Amino acid sequence: MTVCASPASPTVVAMNPQNASRTAVVACLSRAIHTRTDPLVIHADPWGDRLFSAATWHKVYQFARMGNPQLPEVADEAVVRSAVSMGLRRGPAYPNMIVRSRYAEDALHVAAALGIRQYVLLGAGFDSYALRMPSPEVASVTEIDHPATQSVKQHCIAQAGVTLPGAVRFVAADLSTQDLAAVLAPSLPDPRAPAFFSWLGVTMYLSEEANLKTLRAVAATAAPGSELVFEYVDQRFFDAHRALTEAESALKQTLLALGEPWICGFDPAQLPDVLASAGWSLLEDVADTALVERYDPQGLNGMKPWGLGRLARVRVRVHVGVSGPGAA
Ligand SMILES: C[S@@+](CC[C@H](N)C(=O)[O-])C[C@H]1O[C@@H](n2cnc3c(N)ncnc32)[C@H](O)[C@@H]1O
Incomplete structure (x- = not known):
């Protein structure tokens, strides 16, 4: 699949279709579609409209046709974009x-x-x-991702004619196999100062072991006071004895069709203990339904989250014996 937009030649960019995470492409496109079409903009991010080529939109269109067979196989640009926007929304x-x-x-x-x-x-x-840098108080941005996705992203940014600020750095790492602690410490501009981490849309694709290893590695490497926001799936989604709701079923099918099935979730009741054992204190754990209500209390966007997605905000625990009470 060609995923990058080129101002000079929007469709002719040779990239291996298997390289970039498809769900990462869909997430970025979804945020652009939200910014452009939803009545209440919760998160302003138009970059999906700039980064991806017409060929990428066509690829996603073919995927959308699986859910709506009435769409013609061959369609012009406007039809493709409108069908993809409706399908993703x-x-x-x-x-x-x-x-x-x-x-x-x-x-x-x-x-x-x-x-x-x-x-x-x-x-x-x-x-x-990294392309928006909306807060001058954030001095550096470090992106850690699977090398396959990251190289495509860098290519897309270059093809879009964008020069990133010097405060942005890319670090390629496969979190399912690599030791994150080893790549993290040299990647931070100031490893002794606290950092803020996000880990969105990833834990569900990794094994439990890889997730715990990542949590432990960040807690052990990041300075005390560092924070992390991560997304996870309520373990109930994986309970084979529980009937799936219509939305859960649709989600499962979509992920299978994209070739990126979810494999891991956490039990919210056990999360504080799991986090504590990995070096974190839980600050907030919130369901997708509550977040939609928080940001759009009047329901202007008509968003109906699928229900078992959650976000946790956590902080590195004080390393007792190092910086805790009684430390030398
Ligand atoms: C659903 S996308 C989420 C992307 C982004 N965080 C967002 O919210 O739009 C999942 C991301 O996890 C990355 N990923 C999946 N498996 C990985 C692995 N083993 N190591 C590193 N990154 C991985 C993919 O490359 C992709 O960028």
Whole structure:
């Protein structure tokens, strides 16, 4: 699949279709569609409209046709964009892809006002914070992602003719196999200062072991006071004895069709203990339904989250014996 937009030649960019995470493309497009079409903009991010080529829209269109066979196989640009926009807006995880970015960036900006100036995105995908840099208080942005997705993103940015600020750095790492602690410490501009981490739309694709390893690695490497916002799926989604709701079923089918099925969730009741054992204190754990209500209390966008998506905001626990009471 060609995923990058080129101002000179929007459709002729040779990239391996298997390279970039498809769900990362869909998430970025969804945020652009939200910014352009929803009556109440919860998260303003138009970058999906700039980064992706016409060929990418066509690829997503073919995917949308699977859910709506009445769409013609061959369609012009306007039909493609409108069908993709409608298809993605109807998707069960569409609200989640919007509210998680809003939640993380709100928390980042609160942390930045309190002096945490380094932002690290784990599994950054096509997140556009580095392209927007909306807060002058955030001094550096470090994107850590699977090398396959990251190289395509860098290519897309270059093809869009954008020069990133020097405060942005990219670090390629496969979180399912690599030791994050080893790549993290040298990646931060100031490893001794606290950092703010986001980890959105990733935990569900990793094994439980890889997730815990990542949590432990960040807690052990990041300075005390560092914070993390991460998205996770309520473990009930994976309960084989529980009947799936219509939205859950649709979501499962969509993920299978995209070739990126979810494999891991957490039990919200056990989350504080799981986090504590990995070096974190839980500050907030909130359901997707509550977040949509928080940001759009009047329901102007008509967003109906699928229900078992959650966001947690956590802080590195004080390393007792190092910086805790009684430390030498
Ligand atoms: C659904 S996308 C989310 C992207 C972005 N955080 C967002 O919210 O739009 C999942 C991201 O996880 C990354 N990812 C999946 N498996 C990974 C792995 N083993 N190591 C590193 N990144 C991984 C993908 O490359 C992709 O960027």
